[in-house]
Amino acid sequence: MQAVTLQGYDKHKRGCSNMSNKKINPRSASAWKDFLCVLPVLVFLAVFTYYPIVKLLQISFTDWNLLNDTWNYVGFKNWVWLFGGSGTKYLWNSLKVTCLYSAGELFITLVGGMVFALIFNRMTKGFSAMRAIVFMPKYVAMSSAAVVFLWIFNKDNGIFNYLLSLVGLPAVDWLGNRHMALISVLMLTGWRCVGYGMMVYLAAMMGIAQDYYEAASLDGANKVQRFFKITLPMLSPTTLFLFVTTFLSSMKVFQSVDILTQGGPYRSTEVFVYNIYRYAMVDFRMDRASTVAIFFFVLLLIVTIATMKVSGGNVTYDS
């Protein structure tokens, strides 16, 4: 393909040589062509990603309230508020809540997904149906699922408390108790995400050559040894993929929190994005929301780069 392209380009170059004495470097022309191919994407990113980030940074130095048409530059006032004012308390609170939520979702997706994948890694009709049942919640819209869970978690009329009452246990305030609310949100997340983790792991497991297992069996390795010495290392690229994608999506959780708890009770489920949303859409303080958003962006960037660096040396790509 490259030869054809260069051939065509050479013809074009010869044709043009009469008109101009300038010589066009084939590598440079190829680079321009490549650049033109990605230009639409770059324009899209520039308009919808990079420009908003720059704008966000700009707004963080203003006093813009969404209700007002005008704003003033206020220097580092919002940054001082975030790191030395009343915003600090809620910043660390949302950071703590987001980390807890993220750890929970990672645990459910990675460990839960792996466990389910091991259980359902059999190609029979019955297991196919069960896999489908576990995976199906992923396709239920989060908003719909959250509304149903709102009823399931209801303290007085919810099905969970009804089941608890059948075995003589007291009712639990699933969404109104600060110690239970985040767990309740994670229960909804787990219900939706564990099937996804399972499917990704299952697909990866099928890609592991059986030769490894046969050789290990011949050497006397038992099932546990085969899992830890073959399956787990071979799944490390998949684990890294799941870790990074789940981590990033969990850091951006919003919808389930918005519908189930609105960040409460007492901000015990106020994750980062909901914290930003509260400043922007409840208090209408776009200045403060932008400041927190920029901080969040930088934090995510650092954590993602660190994750990639740390995990880079521990992933086995050869299967």
Added chain:
Amino acid sequence: MRKKIALVMAAVTAATTLAGCSGGGSTGKAGGQSTTAETSAEAGETTGEVDASKYEVTEPITIKWWHALEDQYSDTVQKVVDDFNNSQDLITVEAEYIGSYSKVNEALVAAHAAGTDLPAITVANTSYIAEYGAGGLTEDLTPYIQASDYDVTDFGDGMIKACQYNDKVVSLPFLISTQIMFYNKDMADEMGITIPEKWSDMDAFLDKATQKNADGSTAVYGTIIPGWDQWYFETFYQNNGVKIINDDQVTTDLADEKAVAVAQKIKDWCDKGYTYWTGTGDDASSNMRQNFIDGKAFSVVHTTSLYNTYVDQCDFEVGMSWLPGGDTKDQEIGGCALLIPAKNDQATKNAAWQFMQYLCSKDVNMTWAEGTGYMPTRKSVLDTDEGKAFLEKKPAFQAILDNLDEINPRIQHKAWGQLATIWKNSMAEVMMEGGDVPSAMEQMADEINDVLGDS
């Protein structure tokens, strides 16, 4: 190459930021369309003589009305809109349910900031009017009122004050309610209990009205206090001499001893099982309502607008009583007003004004008052046969009509929304999770002072 790209990106970022900063201290325009001042200038004068022709509807137009009236009101909404559409040829109104008042608030402010998809007319909870007025979201209705010779003095004084900002009418009272204590009248008659008029008599009342199980748990709560909206407990503080926002407009007295005493008293009731604090969750309101309907609460503090809902769902007689007062027995206006977003074009605003007059008319107001628990807003209607018939049908409303002068506008402050959120969350935390009331109030007041000072 990478270094070059990084340098270019950095330069662009810095340039954009610096370009923005070059205005240093000057103001910029964040919105898309014309400001209130511009539109008012376009339309004509805001004071003095008004050219009525500028506010007339001359061509057919379709306008949108955003409301927060739930499914149970849909038939009434449709009837009201149909009646208006059939009453004239030029304006077609399309009613659109947006959600709760807070959802309407979010959608409206977002549309205002974007300058697109604004409704011609919308409902707004009375607590938002000041913020909207300060931000220039609402159209100043003064020239419209003058051009139409519209009589705003017929509305209750408190109601029209609640619809003003900086002494300008920026909205009109639509569905107006106030805080009230609903109680189980059958239970009250049986137990010989009357609702106290004074805050200081609440201890004795709750002791008598609360019923306990053998194990000490509460079988019937004396009362339930809503925690999802500070509006419900706000007047407990005000009537006991607490200034929620001081005259300096940048500090609160919510940490002083009077405020702490009120909070401590409610906390004691909660600890004794006399009452429970609902919390701030989405289901808090329905849970509270259900407890009352099921006979698990002697009384609940709620809004008069739900009078019909309670009457329809309870199999006992529902009474209404004015909330116990302290030094004063003031209450506040709740419900919603109607406003016209200022960024609309003049033709849309003119059509919206016509529809607004219709929605606030005596007839439509009485339709709502009879079908719901919202109050009649017109003074003139109370002495008419229609008003008397209303009272005969809903005698419990006598408690409200006897105290009409005690119903005041909401506190108006630009940062009221932020203050309210901090207040209700802090109260919920200390009531439900426990903790030291004075230090919790101190911490809360610091936060509120920060918000007020920065608004």
